[in-house]
Structures are given as structure tokens and as C-alpha cells.
Amino acid sequence: MLAKRIMRVEESATFKIADLAKKLQREGKDVISLSLGEPDFDTPMHIKEAAVKSLMRGDTHYAPAQGIPELREEIARKLREENGLEVTAENILVTPGAKHAIFEVAQTLIDDGDEV
Numbered sequence: 157m158l159a160k161r162i163m164r165v166e167e168s169a170t171f172k173i174a175d176l177a178k179k180l181q182r183e184g185k186d187v188i189s190l191s192l193g194e195p196d197f198d199t200p201m202h203i204k205e206a207a208v209k210s211l212m213r214g215d216t217h218y219a220p221a222q223g224i225p226e227l228r229e230e231i232a233r234k235l236r237e238e239n240g241l242e243v244t245a246e247n248i249l250v251t252p253g254a255k256h257a258i259f260e261v262a263q264t265l266i267d268d269g270d271e272v
Contacts, residue, residue, distance in 0.1 A: 170255075193254060223250025 170191050177189035222228065228245040235241040251257040266272060 219250075223248065 173191040174189060174194075177187045177191060180187045181189075225245065227250055228248040231248050231250070232243050232245045235243045249257075249260065251260060
């Protein structure tokens with residue numbers, strides 16, 4: 157027996173739009189889909205090679221909640237050097253996608269009852 161609330165769960169609007177875009181593309185329509193954030197090109201070879209090396213090193217576990225420390229350091233360095241921002245790795249949170257980042261920002265800045 158499933159919980160009653162599961163019957164009220166709807167398909168993500170993002171996936172609905174992505175499916176519609178794919179359908180229209182199959183029909184020969186020129187569609188630029190901005191729905192899922194999926195690139196329309198193959199993963200570059202240097203990224204594939206880095207992923208394989210990482211797997212072979214045993215990097216197969218969950219990353220720290222705030223993100224891999226070296227990645228956070230590199231992001232902070234880039235923001236300091238190229239963007240002139242005063243930032244440290246402690247100010248950086250790496251998320252598994254834009255939706256999660258927006259959720260984290262909302263949870264950080266908005267209280268129950270706030271008008272948005």
C-alpha cells in the first residue's frame with residue numbers, strides 16, 4: 157500500500173518541457189531546449205580521462221557536504237584573481253546542480269511567513 161500523498165506527486169515541469177522539446181525535435185522542428193541543462197555535445201575527452209583516473213584511484217565515495225576542498229579552493233582562487241572578489245574556500249558551497257543551489261539559497265535566506 158502506498159501513501160496517499162504519492163498519488164498527488166506530479167512529473168517535474170522541467171522533465172515535461174524536456175520531453176516536449178525532444179518530441180518536437182524528432183518531428184524536425186528547430187528547438188533549443190533550456191529545460192534540463194543537458195549539454196548538446198559529448199563530454200570532452202580530457203574530462204572523460206580525468207573521470208577514469210579518479211575512478212581508478214578509488215574516488216568512488218560521497219564527497220564532503222560542502223564540496224571537495226580542492227575544488228572549493230580553486231573556485232575561490234578563480235573568483236579572487238579573475239573577478240576581484242574577496243572570497244575564501246570557506247565561502248564556497250558546491251552543489252549537485254542549479255535546482256539544489258536555488259533550494260539552498262532559499263533555505264538560507266527565507267523564513268516561514270516571508271513574502272517572496
